[in-house]
Amino acid sequence: MNEKDNPTQQFVLDVERSERNRFVEAIFCEGKNLEQISQIIQMMMEKGENVFGTRLEKEKAIELVKQFQGFEYHSLSRTFSLMQKPPPLLKGTLAILAAGTSDTPVAEEAHQLAKFYGVDVKCFYDVGVAGIHRLLKRLPEIEVCDVAIVVAGMEGALPTVLGGLVSMPIIACPTSVGYGLHLGGLTPLAAMLNSCAEGISVVNIDNGFGAACAALRILRK
Amino acid sequence: MNEKDNPTQQFVLDVERSERNRFVEAIFCEGKNLEQISQIIQMMMEKGENVFGTRLEKEKAIELVKQFQGFEYHSLSRTFSLMQKPPPLLKGTLAILAAGTSDTPVAEEAHQLAKFYGVDVKCFYDVGVAGIHRLLKRLPEIEVCDVAIVVAGMEGALPTVLGGLVSMPIIACPTSVGYGLHLGGLTPLAAMLNSCAEGISVVNIDNGFGAACAALRILRK
Amino acid sequence: MNEKDNPTQQFVLDVERSERNRFVEAIFCEGKNLEQISQIIQMMMEKGENVFGTRLEKEKAIELVKQFQGFEYHSLSRTFSLMQKPPPLLKGTLAILAAGTSDTPVAEEAHQLAKFYGVDVKCFYDVGVAGIHRLLKRLPEIEVCDVAIVVAGMEGALPTVLGGLVSMPIIACPTSVGYGLHLGGLTPLAAMLNSCAEGISVVNIDNGFGAACAALRILRK
Amino acid sequence: MNEKDNPTQQFVLDVERSERNRFVEAIFCEGKNLEQISQIIQMMMEKGENVFGTRLEKEKAIELVKQFQGFEYHSLSRTFSLMQKPPPLLKGTLAILAAGTSDTPVAEEAHQLAKFYGVDVKCFYDVGVAGIHRLLKRLPEIEVCDVAIVVAGMEGALPTVLGGLVSMPIIACPTSVGYGLHLGGLTPLAAMLNSCAEGISVVNIDNGFGAACAALRILRK
Amino acid sequence: MNEKDNPTQQFVLDVERSERNRFVEAIFCEGKNLEQISQIIQMMMEKGENVFGTRLEKEKAIELVKQFQGFEYHSLSRTFSLMQKPPPLLKGTLAILAAGTSDTPVAEEAHQLAKFYGVDVKCFYDVGVAGIHRLLKRLPEIEVCDVAIVVAGMEGALPTVLGGLVSMPIIACPTSVGYGLHLGGLTPLAAMLNSCAEGISVVNIDNGFGAACAALRILRK
Amino acid sequence: MNEKDNPTQQFVLDVERSERNRFVEAIFCEGKNLEQISQIIQMMMEKGENVFGTRLEKEKAIELVKQFQGFEYHSLSRTFSLMQKPPPLLKGTLAILAAGTSDTPVAEEAHQLAKFYGVDVKCFYDVGVAGIHRLLKRLPEIEVCDVAIVVAGMEGALPTVLGGLVSMPIIACPTSVGYGLHLGGLTPLAAMLNSCAEGISVVNIDNGFGAACAALRILRK
C-alpha cells in the first residue's frame, strides 16, 4: 500500500525529570502498539534502567516475553517489569487494602509498582465495609504499617472507616467497579473526596500506579 | 396597580388518591406564597383532615400560627402540623439514624412526619462511620426496631455499614450536606445506590418526608 | 509464557455478615473469570449453602452446568442458582411489575432471586403507563399483594401511577432501556426519585437483585 | 461619577423575521433593565404593534404600568401585554394541562401568550398522574381540543399518560419544580423526551412561551 | 444445557391505546432477538395490522425477509414495514430537512414512518447552515409544505435559521453525529431547546420515528 | 475585634511574563476586595503601566474613581481602565458581532480591552441567526475586517453561519445567556466547538476579555 511516511517518532528519555523526582519513566501501554512499546523498552535497557509498564494486554505481553530476557508479565494487574539492577532498599511497610474481589486488579497495579521500587508490601483484600468485622479483625496488622493505599469501587466507603481508625497517611484509590449510577467510578471517587475522616487524599479512578507513586514519595522521605 | 386577573386557583383535594394510598396530601411550601398555603390549610380543616407541611420558612410560620389554632411549627425541620383528630395507632418502631449534626434537619423532617401518622420513633444521631464505634455501641438498640431510615450527607457510607449488620428494611436518605465534588448530594445518593450491602433502597436527596412515607408503607402492612 | 505469580485469591465467606443480615453472599459474575466463579461455588457448596449468582454470560453458564450438578441457569435474567436445601417458607406475596418487554430481564433478575429465597411472586409485565388501561385492569390482582417491585426504563413513570393507587410498599427499579437523553438509565432513576407519589423508594439502575433484597427485608419482618 | 460612554444600544425591530414567521418580537425581560424594556416598548408602540413580554419582575411592572397606558401585568406568570389592536381570530381550541400547583406559573405563561394571539384556551390544572383519576375524569373535555400543551415538573409523567389517551398534537413543557436529583428540570425534560407515548414533542424547561408559540404554529395552519 | 424455563413472554397488542391515539404499535428491535421480533410480527399480521419496526440490524432483516412475504427492509434507516392494507390518505405535505450527509439515516427513519402512514413527504438533504445559501435556495419549495421535520447533528443550528424564515410547525430532531464535547447528541439537543426562533419543539436524539409521529399528530387534525 | 494577622499579601508584578507575551496583567476583580484592587492599581501606576480590570462591581468603581485620577469605568461591561501612556498603534480592524441584546455586556468586555490596546474595532450587534437577513445585510462591512469575535448565547449558532461566509480568523465567545437546558452557557460553548464551519476557535463562557486577547495575538503579528 502506498502510504505516506509517518514522522519518525523519537522517544527521548526525560532524564532531567527522573533525576529531579526520582521516578523512572513508566510505559502506559494503552494506545501504543507493539513496535512503540518494544522501542521504548529497548532504549531504556540501553541506558541501564529498570523498566515498568502498565495496561499491557496479554497478547502483546506474549510477544514481548519472547523479545526481552527477564521480561515479567503480571496478568491480573496487566503490568510488566524488567529488572536490570536491584532497586534500592526502602524502609517502611506499605499496606494495600481492597474492598472487594473485583478491586484486586487495581490493588495489584499498586502492589507491582511498589515491589518494582523495593517497597515492603502487605495486602489486605476483601475487607469491604458491608462486613465491617472483616476490617476490624485485620486492624492490628494494618495499623503497624507506615502508609496505606485503600482501593475500593462501588460506594467507596472503606477509606472513611479506616481513616477514623488509624493515624497513618492514607491514599484512597477509587475503581470503576460498579454499574448504574456509578458513572464509571465517579461515585467512589466523589465519596472519597467527601470523606468525613480527616486527611484522606485521593488519586484518579483505577490509578493503582499513581497511588503507589504517592506512597513512594512518602516512604522516600 | 393595574394587574390582570390571575386565574382563580382552586385547590381540589385528591380524595380518591388518599383513600387508595392512605396518605393525606402534604403541603410542599417551597414556592407557594402565604395566601396559597393558608387557603389549602383552610380547605383541609373544613374536611376535618389533619394537616402536614414541609419546607415552610419561619417568616410564614409566624403568620400561620396567628391564623390557625393548633398550628405547630418545628423550626429545625421546617415542617408544621395541625392535628384535628388523633392519628391511628401503628404497631412497630421506626429507627432514624443520622450520620452528622448537619444531617439532622432532614432526619427531623422524617421524624415529624412519622409522628404525624402515629409512629413510634427512636432517633440515633451523630453515628457516622468515620467513628465506627459510635454506631457499634448503639447497635443493640437499633436492631430491635422494625424499620430504619438512615440519613447521611458527605460520602453517604452509613447505610452500607448498617446494612451489613441488621436484617430489617433500610431506607437510605442522602442529604445535600457537603461541598466541592459533592454535587448537591449526588455523591451520597450515588454511594447509597451502589451500596454493597444487600437490599438498601433510597429516596431523593434531602427527602426526609419521602423516607418516612416509605417507612409508613412498610409499617402499615 | 514467563508470567509472574499472581497472588492466590482466597475467597473467604463473610459468615458474620450472613448471620447478621440474613443474605447469603451472591456472586456478581461480571468481571470474574470462569475459574474464580467456579472456585467460589465450590467453597459455598462445601459449607452447605445454596448458591445464587447474577450477570453470568451464557458461555460460562454452559461450562458451569457441566461442572456442578443441580446448577440451573436462567438465560433471560442471566442468573443462576444451585439449591442444596429448600429455602425457608416466607409469608406474603411479592408483585413484580414491568413497564415494557425490554424491561423483563431486570424484572426476572428480581423474580429469580425472590424464588431463591422462597418468596411467592406474581408477575405483571407490559403494563406501562402509555397504555394506562393495561395497568388499571390488573389492579385488583396487584393490590392484594404485600410488596411491589416496579421495573421501568424510558421515562420511568409506572411507579408514580401505581403509588397513587395502592398503599403497599413500592420498590422502584429503573432500567437502562432507552436512548438519546436517557443517560444509561439516569432518566427513569431521577424520575422515580422525584415521584410525586408518596413513599416510593428506589434501587440502582438495572438492579433487580437489589430490589428483590429490599423486598425480602420487608417480607421477613 | 466619571463613567465612560456606553455604546448607544439601538434596538432594531426585526421586521423581516416577523413577516416571515408571523411572531412579533417578544421582550425577554430577564437581564434587561427598566430603561431598556421601556425603550423597546416605546419603539414597538410607535410601529403600531401589540407588545408582549416575559419574566418581568413585579418591581419593574409597577413602574411600567405608570409609563404606558394599557400596560397589563400578569403576576403569576410574570408576563405583560399591551394591546393596540385586536389580535386576528384563530380557529381551534388549545388545552393547557398542568400537573401540580407549582407548575401553574409556567402554564400561565403559555396561557397569556396564547390569549395575546387570540387563541381560545381551556386550562386543566392539578391533573398530575399520581392521582390518575383526576386526569381520566377530565378526559372528555380535553380530547375535543385541537392541540394540547402539557406542563409538568417533578417526574414529568403527565404527557406520556395523555399521549396514550388522545390523538391530538401534544407539546410537553417541563418545569424546574423539584429538588434533589431533579437537576433544575432536566429530570422531567429527559422523561418527556424518552416518553413511550408516540409523537410527544418537547420545549425547554420552564418555557411556557415557547410551548404556546409551537401551538400557534399548529393552529395557524 | 439444563436451563430453567423462561417465563412465556406473551406479547399482548395494546388495542385500547391504538384506538385512542391512532398509532399501531411499532416494534423497537434493539435488544430484542429474532424470535421475539418474529413472534410480534406474526401476531400483528393475524390481526390484519400493517407492521412497522425500527433499529433492525441487517442480519436479522435477512432472516425476516425469508419468513414473511411482503416484508421490506430499508437499510439506510434500519426500518422495515409489512403492509397488509393501504394506509388511509392524509392531506398535507411533510418537509424533512437534514443538515449533513451523516444525518440522513435519522431523517430516513422519519421518512419511512411517514410513508407507512400515507404521508406525502419532500426531502431536503445537505442544507446545513455553514453553507447558508444551500438553505436559502430551497426555501420556496420548503415554505409551501405543511409541517417540517429538521434533522441536525453537530451544533444543531438548522432549526433556528429555518424557524426565522417560515411560519409552519417545526419539529427539530437532533442526531448523535459529532464527537468531542458533543456528548452523544446532547449538544444539538440543547441548542434546539434553546433556539431563539419562536416555537421550535424537539424530540429525543436520533428519534426520527418520534419526529414523524409528532408530525402525524399535526397532519391528522 | 481580636483578629489574627493575615499574611501580608504582596502582589508582585510578573514582569517577565509581560515582556514575553506582551500582555500587562489585568485585574480580575471578582472575589477581590476594594483594598486589594486599590493596592494592585497603585503598584502598577508606580511602574508607569496602563491598568485594565474586569468584573468590577459598580459600588467599588464609585470608590476607585475617587481614589485614582483618570480611572474610567464602563458599566455595561463592568470593566475599567486607567491610561498613563497612549497604547501603541496596531494595524488592522477587529469586528465584534453579538447575537442578541443580552450578549452585549460580554461583547463590550472584548471591545473595551481591544480599545485599551489601541485596536480599531467595529461592532455589529443584534445580528443573531433567527433573523438571518440581519447578518446578510451587514456582511460587506464585516468581511473587510481582519479578525472577528463572535459573541452568542442561547443556541450559539452565529459563528457557524459567519464561518461559512468569510475567510478571516473567527474567535467564538459563548455567553451564559439562556435558561433551562442551557447549563450556564455550556450549550453555546459546545455548539461552537462542534461547528461544521471550518476553523472556528473558542474561548470560555462569558470570556470577552480572553476573546480580545486572542484577537490581539493575531493582530500583533
Add this chain to the structure above:
Amino acid sequence: MNEKDNPTQQFVLDVERSERNRFVEAIFCEGKNLEQISQIIQMMMEKGENVFGTRLEKEKAIELVKQFQGFEYHSLSRTFSLMQKPPPLLKGTLAILAAGTSDTPVAEEAHQLAKFYGVDVKCFYDVGVAGIHRLLKRLPEIEVCDVAIVVAGMEGALPTVLGGLVSMPIIACPTSVGYGLHLGGLTPLAAMLNSCAEGISVVNIDNGFGAACAALRILRK
C-alpha cells in the same frame, strides 16, 4: 411563637476517634448557627481541648470573640482557633504553594490548621505556571521542605509542573476559582487527578483543611 420542642441536640465528642487517628474534632461552621457553634466550643473547652473551626462567617466570629477568651479569628481563611495548651512540636517543614491571589483563602485554611497542630510552614504564593519563571526562582526554597500542599484554581496545572521538579510528597488542592466551563472547581480537580507527574494525590475542591490533615498524617510518621 408556638413552636414545637426541637429535640435537644447533644453533641458528643468522639473521643475514641481522636485517640485513634490523632485529630481533634474540627467544627465545620457552615450551616450551624451561633448557638450550636458556641455550645460545641464550650464542651471542648471543658475537656481541655484546643478548638479549631472552618468556614466561620465574620458576623458570628465577632460574637464568639466576645464570648470566649483566647478566641482568634483569621478572616482571610474564615478559620478560628482557641488554644488551651501548646501543640506538640512536629519535625519537618510544610511548603504551601498557591497559584494565584484568589487561591490564598484556601491556602490559608491549610496554613492555619497546620499552625494549630504546631507545623512549621513556608508559604509560596502567586507562583502560577502562566509565569513559569516565578516558580523556577523559588524552587531551591521549596525543594528543601518535607511535604508540599499545592493550591490552584483555573486550569490547576501547578501541581503537575512541581511534580516533575521535586521528589517530596505533594498534596494537590483544587479551588473553585474560575468561571464558565470551570464547573465550580471540577476543572482543576480533574486536571490534578489526571496529572502526568507521578504520585500527585488530591483532596476535595476548596478543602484546605483536608490538605493540611493529609500533610499532618505524613509529618507525624
Add this chain to the structure above:
Amino acid sequence: MNEKDNPTQQFVLDVERSERNRFVEAIFCEGKNLEQISQIIQMMMEKGENVFGTRLEKEKAIELVKQFQGFEYHSLSRTFSLMQKPPPLLKGTLAILAAGTSDTPVAEEAHQLAKFYGVDVKCFYDVGVAGIHRLLKRLPEIEVCDVAIVVAGMEGALPTVLGGLVSMPIIACPTSVGYGLHLGGLTPLAAMLNSCAEGISVVNIDNGFGAACAALRILRK
C-alpha cells in the same frame, strides 16, 4: 434480499461556501461507507479539486489506494490526501506542539491538513510540562514561528505554560488521552478554556483538523 430503494444520495459540492471561506470540503469518513467516500472523491476529482479526508480506517484506505491514483494515506493520523494541483504557497511557519506520545495522532491530523494547504510546519513533540525543561530547551525554535497549535491530553497544561512564554497566536487542541475522571477529553478542554495565560483559544477534543483550519485563517491574512 428484497430491500426497498434507498433514496439516491446526491452529494452536491458547496461551491459557494468554498469561494467564500476558502476551504475545500473535507471528507469526515467516520460513519460513511466505502461507496459514499469513493463517490465524493470521484466528484471532487472531476471538478479538479484537491481532496482531503479524516478518520479513515486502514481497511477502507487499502481499497481507495487501489481505486484512485495519487491517493495517499497517513496511518498515524488516519487522514488521506489526493493532490491534483499544487497548493498555493503561504507565508509564515506553523509550530505544532504535542505534550505526549499518545497525542501525536491528533497533532499529525493538524500537520497533514496544514501540509495539504501548503503551510510550512515545524513539529515539537513530547514537550509536556511534567518535564518542563523539555519545553524550555525548544523555546528559541518555537518563538520564531508565526502561529502555534498546542495538542495535549491528560491535564492539558501545556498551552498555559506556552501562553506565558510567547506572544504569537495559540490554538489549543485537547485530546481524549486519559482515563478515570478525564471524561473523554473534557478535562484538558476545560483546563484550556480556563487557562490563566491570556488569549488561548480552543478547538474541540481530538479536532486536529479544526486546529489547522483555525491556523490557516490566521496565516492567510
